[in-house]
Amino acid sequence: MTPLGKNEALDRHALVMACWLAAAMPAAILFEYGFGRGGSPYILAGFAAILAGFVAHVIVNVVYGTGFSPRELGLGLVIYGLALVLFVVLSLVSASFAAHNFLPLSIGFITTGAVVVFYLITRYGARQAFEAFDVIRDFRSDDRDSKRSPGDHR
Amino acid sequence: MTPLLVSVLGIVAVLGLYLATISGRHTQQPADFVDAGLALPPWVIIFAGAGITLASLNLPDHLLLLSTFGLQYNQVAVGLICVALCAAITQKRVWLAARLTSLRTLGDLLGDYFGSTTLRIYMLFVLFLFSIPFAAMCLSQVGALVSAATVNDVPAGLAIWSIAFVLFLCSVIGGWRGIAYLVAAQSLLVLALMIFFGGFTGFTLDKLAFAANGIGTASGVLPDKIPGVIQFSAGIGKELPAGGLWTTFAGLTFALSLGGIAISPGFSFLGVTSAPRRGLAFSQVWMIAGLAAGALILIGPVLAAEIAASGSLTAFTTRLATLDPMVAVGFTVLLVASGQIAVAFFAGSGASVCTIELTSRYIIPGMDQRSARFATRVTLALVYGAVAAVASYAPLSATIFSSLTLSLSMQLLPAVLGLCWVRWISRSGVLAGLIVGSLCVVFTESFGLVLFERLFVDLPWGRWPLSVHSAGWGLVTNFSACLLVSLFTRSGAERDRRDRLHDAFEESQPARNGSQAAITAKWTLTLLWAFFALGPGAILGNTFFSEPIFAGAVVAPGVPSLLIWQVLFWFVGVVIVWWLAYQGHLSVIDERPRHRIVLVPDVNPLFEPVTTPWIARLLDRVTGR
Numbered sequence: 001m002t003p004l005g006k007n008e009a010l011d012r013h014a015l016v017m018a019c020w021l022a023a024a025m026p027a028a029i030l031f032e033y034g035f036g037r038g039g040s041p042y043i044l045a046g047f048a049a050i051l052a053g054f055v056a057h058v059i060v061n062v063v064y065g066t067g068f069s070p071r072e073l074g075l076g077l078v079i080y081g082l083a084l085v086l087f088v089v090l091s092l093v094s095a096s097f098a099a100h101n102f103l104p105l106s107i108g109f110i111t112t113g114a115v116v117v118f119y120l121i122t123r124y125g126a127r128q129a130f131e132a133f134d135v136i137r138d139f140r141s142d143d144r145d146s147k148r149s150p151g152d153h154r
Numbered sequence: 155m156t157p158l159l160v161s162v163l164g165i166v167a168v169l170g171l172y173l174a175t176i177s178g179r180h181t182q183q184p185a186d187f188v189d190a191g192l193a194l195p196p197w198v199i200i201f202a203g204a205g206i207t208l209a210s211l212n213l214p215d216h217l218l219l220l221s222t223f224g225l226q227y228n229q230v231a232v233g234l235i236c237v238a239l240c241a242a243i244t245q246k247r248v249w250l251a252a253r254l255t256s257l258r259t260l261g262d263l264l265g266d267y268f269g270s271t272t273l274r275i276y277m278l279f280v281l282f283l284f285s286i287p288f289a290a291m292c293l294s295q296v297g298a299l300v301s302a303a304t305v306n307d308v309p310a311g312l313a314i315w316s317i318a319f320v321l322f323l324c325s326v327i328g329g330w331r332g333i334a335y336l337v338a339a340q341s342l343l344v345l346a347l348m349i350f351f352g353g354f355t356g357f358t359l360d361k362l363a364f365a366a367n368g369i370g371t372a373s374g375v376l377p378d379k380i381p382g383v384i385q386f387s388a389g390i391g392k393e394l395p396a397g398g399l400w401t402t403f404a405g406l407t408f409a410l411s412l413g414g415i416a417i418s419p420g421f422s423f424l425g426v427t428s429a430p431r432r433g434l435a436f437s438q439v440w441m442i443a444g445l446a447a448g449a450l451i452l453i454g455p456v457l458a459a460e461i462a463a464s465g466s467l468t469a470f471t472t473r474l475a476t477l478d479p480m481v482a483v484g485f486t487v488l489l490v491a492s493g494q495i496a497v498a499f500f501a502g503s504g505a506s507v508c509t510i511e512l513t514s515r516y517i518i519p520g521m522d523q524r525s526a527r528f529a530t531r532v533t534l535a536l537v538y539g540a541v542a543a544v545a546s547y548a549p550l551s552a553t554i555f556s557s558l559t560l561s562l563s564m565q566l567l568p569a570v571l572g573l574c575w576v577r578w579i580s581r582s583g584v585l586a587g588l589i590v591g592s593l594c595v596v597f598t599e600s601f602g603l604v605l606f607e608r609l610f611v612d613l614p615w616g617r618w619p620l621s622v623h624s625a626g627w628g629l630v631t632n633f634s635a636c637l638l639v640s641l642f643t644r645s646g647a648e649r650d651r652r653d654r655l656h657d658a659f660e661e662s663q664p665a666r667n668g669s670q671a672a673i674t675a676k677w678t679l680t681l682l683w684a685f686f687a688l689g690p691g692a693i694l695g696n697t698f699f700s701e702p703i704f705a706g707a708v709v710a711p712g713v714p715s716l717l718i719w720q721v722l723f724w725f726v727g728v729v730i731v732w733w734l735a736y737q738g739h740l741s742v743i744d745e746r747p748r749h750r751i752v753l754v755p756d757v758n759p760l761f762e763p764v765t766t767p768w769i770a771r772l773l774d775r776v777t778g779r
Contacts, residue, residue, distance in 0.1 A: 010180045011195035014173055018201070018339035021169060022346035025162075025484060029350070032480035038358070 023053025047108035174328030187329035196433025203437035205341020220458035224377030231450035233409025235727035238443035240413035247574035285504025287555035290544035296493035318542035333502035352453030364459035378714035389616030407626025414563030420503030435741035583640030591632025687723035695719025
């Protein structure tokens with residue numbers, strides 16, 4: 001992977017934003033309608049729209065010969081985590097919400113996670129995909145680095 | 155619904171400002187503000203091309219006309235393939251000519267190639283029509299849509315000025331690159347929402363009006379048939395054609411006027427400032443001819459039938475709001491975004507082209523890069539101010555003026571064909587054609603008719619006489635005059651200059667036409683397609699699939715025969731554009747030209763006055779007496 005030039009990085013970023021805008025609007029309509037009159041099929045369709053945005057993002061990465069940037073990864077994880085927490089809290093607080101939406105939302109969250117894991121494994125292989133999230137190993141290596149004295153190049 | 159709609163439009167506006175800010179911050183040189191360093195990425199032209207085409211057709215107007223006239227008006231959607239064809243024939247050569255001559259706009263290219271100041275003035279006039287009346291018409295429609303959707307909680311005037319201000323901010327911060335990003339992103343949004351609403355209405359509405367009763371047009375209008383090949387009526391305002399306005403000739407000539415989008419100053423500037431290899435071909439084949447035309451042909455009738463069943467666009471939006479307010483908001487955003495594309499693109503490209511062709515050439519020659527950027531910003535402010543003022547206070551005038559825009563832009567076709575392919579088309583021919591063609595356009599459109607009839611006497615014809623669109627009248631007379639005059643002046647004094655460019659074309663990227671048989675096949679097939687898809691042959695589509703000629707019986711295919719005909723010829727049209735653009739290499743750029751040519755030495759008419767020959771002759775006759 002060669003690093004992108006200034007203009008290319010800008011072009012890629014704008015394209016990613018455009019893709020997510022086009023996916024997010026239908027997804028928002030589908031979720032809103034699904035939580036109201038539409039029911040499960042529309043909630044699942046909303047997740048499908050989000051996955052379409054993810055696939056478009058992957059295609060953009062392939063076209064520009066890049067991967068996800070750390071900011072994109074961070075933002076994605078934060079949004080996914082927040083949505084998951086919101087879903088759990090709402091399911092605990094509101095019985096009617098849980099009764100109507102628990103199953104489609106669970107399926108949606110699991111599928112989204114599975115698609116991301118599938119992408120990581122096919123892109124990086126199982127070992128590298130795991131190492132990317134292996135925080136304990138990172139801490140250990142930090143610990144080892146701090147014990148090592150300056151100038152010790154063993 | 156008002157807070158939700160305002161919030162969603164606000165989010166889209168914030169995204170536009172974000173894109174503008176990052177592109178403004180990454181600008182490497184001040185001159186990049188005007189032309190994006192001639193390096194817009196291919197995806198911009200891929201998405202923006204389709205979005206601009208849809209926006210130029212005016213999506214809310216298109217849906218309303220479809221609900222008024224039924225499937226006979228759907229011929230216009232098939233006509234989008236004409237935009238792709240026109241772009242395939244001209245866009246690559248214009249790009250190549252710009253790179254060979256280091257000129258950046260179509261006006262400069264035509265002006266230098268033909269050595270004509272008149273052509274430059276004409277181009278600036280067309281640019282003005284696109285940048286102010288056309289953009290104002292779209293903006294006033296956007297204001298009306300927002301006002302209707304919010305039950306006047308947001309008045310039309312407030313919506314118009316707010317949207318104009320946000321788009322101005324995006325343009326003035328991001329420059330041409332920022333505008334292009336914004337237009338491309340909104341184009342993708344419009345395409346996605348268009349496809350989404352096609353499916354969504356199918357699944358959610360209890361009984362689709364299109365499947366149940368077809369498009370409920372007014373009495374006397376044929377909902378699923380073309381009302382004849384041509385009708386010998388005096389025209390709109392004098393006598394209405396029986397069965398509806400959209401005869402095959404009306405459809406064909408309207409489709410020809412749509413070609414004016416592809417050779418408009420703004421669209422060609424977008425092509426020239428991009429750095430595509432296969433981007434042009436992809437945009438023309440898959441996005442304009444494929445996705446945009448397909449979405450309109452297939453989804454347009456479904457939405458139009460619902461609008462007709464509901465009574466109006468506002469009533470349909472209210473009906474969607476009963477499903478869920480967010481659904482109505484989504485539909486309004488679809489229509490508003492298509493209007494915003496037109497405003498942002500035509501106002502933004504107008505300011506850039508005006509700076510290059512007018513300000514830096516004639517008003518302040520030799521401007522440095524910073525001054526050029528400042529001039530563009532001032533022009534942007536003036537253009538957006540004018541657009542918002544006209545949209546607020548004179549929407550009718552904007553509509554009347556904008557009806558001329560596409561037809562007058564299409565009158566440039568002989569000149570652009572001369573620049574790109576036909577070296578013997580001369581300046582005199584082009585100018586004669588332009589004068590005759592433009593007069594025909596003006597006097598078959600409401601602007602000329604109203605003006606003439608108020609000042610002088612009533613004319614015996616109305617708008618679009620014989621159900622032929624003004625662009626059709628203009629093009630027939632334009633081409634006749636141009637070819638006739640060019641025959642006698644083809645080897646005039648300026649022939650050397652024309653040859654220089656065409657020789658450079660042959661050196662850098664020669665046309666790959668293949669064998670003589672392949673050339674004949676290509677263009678014969680294209681003409682046959684035009685005859686059957688849009689021309690007189692389209693009348694066969696009325697009953698071709700419901701009353702097959704050889705079966706001798708009536709069959710029920712489930713959808714109107716005309717719609718099947720249109721879908722069939724849409725497929726064939728996409729194949730033809732693909733063949734021309736990719737296989738014929740009309741739109742594939744193999745490599746950048748390595749050398750430069752100079753068409754004319756740089757002369758500033760303010761300091762070294764050059765009188766156009768026909769003006770000089772006229773003056774000579776007057777002063778000589």
